[in-house]
Amino acid sequence: MSYTLTLKTRSLCEFTMNLERLPNEEKLSLCRKYYLGGFALLPFLWLVNVVWFFKEAFVKPPFTEQTQIKTYVKRSGMGLLFWVTVLTTWITIYQHFRAQWGELGDNLSFTIPLGTP
């Protein structure tokens, strides 16, 4: 019984994409999907893309699709950086000025911690 269980787990692992075992064409298409998906205001996809494909793009010995993967990873990285800057700036401004903005600040807030200005 335990033997079958191990087998099952193993196949499950393979199913949930071990990047190592994926053919290079599929790697490229996956990277591309994540890159394009990021434009739908989903910077987290770019983050995942960068983390996931960093090794493939810059560390692994060269292979045919690597140049394209490199481009996607770089662009994802840029997009991510852009988002991080924008969000950090906005959050800083918002946290700093929310109380001063009064009504506007309250309307912009989803929850207001009780007992804070």
Next chain:
Amino acid sequence: MDFLTNKWIAYLALCLFFTGVCCNSVENKIYIKLNYTMPCVRLLNATHQIGCQSSLSGDVGVLHVLESEENLDWVLHTGLHPPYMVILESPLFTRSIMMKLKNGSSRVAGVAVVAPSVNPPQGFSPHTSCPNENSGVYSENYGPGLAHCNTTVWNPLGNGLSYEEFDFPIFSLKDDNDTQLIRQCYVDHNRPVNGSDPQYPLCAMQLFSHMSAVTNTATCMRRNSISFSISPEGVCDPLSDLNIWAPAKPLNTTEKGHKVGESVVLATARLDSRSFFSDIGPGAESAASGIVTLLAAAHALRNATQEAQLDRTIFYTFFHGETFDYIGSSRIVYDMEKNQFPIDLDNVHSVLEIGQVGLHSSSALWLHTDPVSRRNSSTDEEVKNLIHNLQAAAAGLNVSVEEPGVTQPLPPSSFQRFLRARPFPGVVIEDHNSSFTNKYYQSMFDNTDNLNMLYPPNLTPEEQLNHVTDAAKSLAEVATMVARALFVQAGGEASQTSSIKADELMVSRMLYSFLVSSNNSWLQDFATAETVSHLSNKTANFYISVEQQISLPTFLVQSLLVNLTGSTVNVTQEDCRNQRENKDDKDSKHLYSYTWVQGAAPPNSTEREGFCVRSTVRWSKAISPAFELNDYTSSNYSTWTESRWKEIKGRIFLVASHDLEMLTLGVGIGVLLTSLLLTYIISSKADMLFSSGREPTTATY
């Protein structure tokens, strides 16, 4: 299998049970909960927040019992273990000490004030020296020289503490076992002995009074109405209660607006008071003296007004929330202007207000009038007439009435809100010429002692209830004078007034009910079932509080007024509840209100025999018009709101030194890391360690 699971569940339940029990008892071993905690809470108006608050998780500080003002240095500068939780004996609860603590608040975690059993002889009033300074009639446009108490400072003892903002919790403690425990804990652990610093563990106290609302009323009302948050939660509520009123003659109250041919004499008193702490508001002199006088006068006038056909109707009115920028009176004036009240301002002939009258025994009563409106000769004529009636009424009695100087403005009074609308003739009766006689204006010391309500020792509660105190006798005199003056003012014959007399015993019982214990046999007999559930053995709290709560004095005044001015009618309980005299009666409810009173039990029975009382007593909402108009920055109307809170509590416990706490935490983290490391090593070397050569067991799961 089943058996196994059951066994496991049983084990688990047992474990949880033990953890539950042990945690509970650990908590009890660490903390001692304080039973009697009266907080100061946060109130907000158009521009400010006042009051106190703790952080969300409660403020913790090392206990320090302050012995003198010099001792503050320890708290604010030299003490080694800040922040401190300062225990103040009430003589030290002064403005100078509180402001020093406020300014050094980084070293102050909170303050607990021990209420004394004896009033401070030098007087104490946490209210401002010029109460309701900006909401009365006097302003730049109306008697500019009289505005802002320029000529008379009404409450010179007022230190304004109630209107300060503190960013730490302040609680009041009763002088009882808890306080004794706190002192003992301080002496045992925290007191520096022979100049050496106290050693850990130290005695500490934690106070919880986190307030949800912040900044001002506009902000908190806005946040009340923000609806898209996950859990919409109110943060503050407008101060609100009920105004109680009763015309001496039935008026159609369903029809609002002007009543043709009706002319009323308003006889008013204020229904509220406050103190620094929201749960304490004894208001003996500042509210109860006037209320009881007016109730007794209404009772004295019951028969006289029914027998004689008077030209004018006496209209008894009790305004709530007057302490907070005249909530009640401004609302009634607003309703009259907007035709939402059974009478309008044109129907009002004159106003007689009964202010603080409980301390007149040493001197005369003073008839305060408004010098600005009296410049008009016709108003002046009416005022003189009213003063004459009062003087004539006082002549046959043991009271003397006098007029203050003609240039003196009105003291803080509901009548000022009527004058803001238009010049009415009116008089405010007070026991002071210029500044208040009351040394404890709107403080926790404005109690029976302040009114000199003295009972002989060793009386049972029942005997106290029926004992006529000197304070009651003198108030009954005032009530008789007020009743006779009102009778003449309403057009009655001066010769008939001799039969009008206030009942001393009733005055004494009313004072007892308001100031000592409302849960007494006298009140129970004529209270409604609803009122009975609110009666308590403690002094009534005259603080107005928020909309959801009707204050006890409101219930008492309503019950008393119903029974003192109404008459018993032979109506079934069902008809009484439905506001009718019989099944076909559809008109009476416009004129009368019917109240089912639970009545007394006959001598040989425990079952109370209820009856129906027909009266003209009604209530209307006492909520500031600012909340009707959604104008939360109004300068015309009161904008006071009270913050909501989740938890008010206090507890004491011993704290270990910071180093020891850090050490414990460090060891804990160390143990955790070691165990993780060990697990990792063991699991990575599992093949070596557990190579017993056995076949893997075929588990059932």
